[in-house]
Amino acid sequence: MKHHTDATPKELNRVDETASLQPIDLAYLERTTFSDKDLAAEVLSLFRASAGGYLEALKSAQTPKDWYEAAHSLKGSAKAVGAFRLAELAAAAEAIEASPQGAPMTDLQQEALLDLQHHLDEVFWFIDQYLASH
Numbered sequence: 001m002k003h004h005t006d007a008t009p010k011e012l013n014r015v016d017e018t019a020s021l022q023p024i025d026l027a028y029l030e031r032t033t034f035s036d037k038d039l040a041a042e043v044l045s046l047f048r049a050s051a052g053g054y055l056e057a058l059k060s061a062q063t064p065k066d067w068y069e070a071a072h073s074l075k076g077s078a079k080a081v082g083a084f085r086l087a088e089l090a091a092a093a094e095a096i097e098a099s100p101q102g103a104p105m106t107d108l109q110q111e112a113l114l115d116l117q118h119h120l121d122e123v124f125w126f127i128d129q130y131l132a133s134h
Helices: 017-021 026-032 037-059 064-081 084-095 107-132
Strands: none
Touching: 026 037, 037 064, 037 107, 064 084, 064 107, 084 107
16 A cells, blocks of 8 residues: 555545545545535645644643644644544644643643644645645
């Protein structure tokens, strides 16, 4: 099986056993956008434009509430476009007991941020490839 980073843009459209390896479940996206490729592209573009802001909000969270709300927002947005692995990582971040106001981030928070950043980069790459091929 190919990892998504080895896929050509044409292969990005194929829904098969590699779908679980793809950062975005295209079958899910197709169902939720009623097979309208323009709508799918618009949804992905909107996600691309907003998701980085949620990660930045996590990085700058001053209170446990700020941390939770940013993680929760990223989780919901990721689920909406079919970025289920990213949503799982955001749910894990959401469940972390964040450091109190004014205290440095915990090791778990920092690790969650690194995981989210890495996977978000993969999702963004995937979206860019998808948009370029449509």
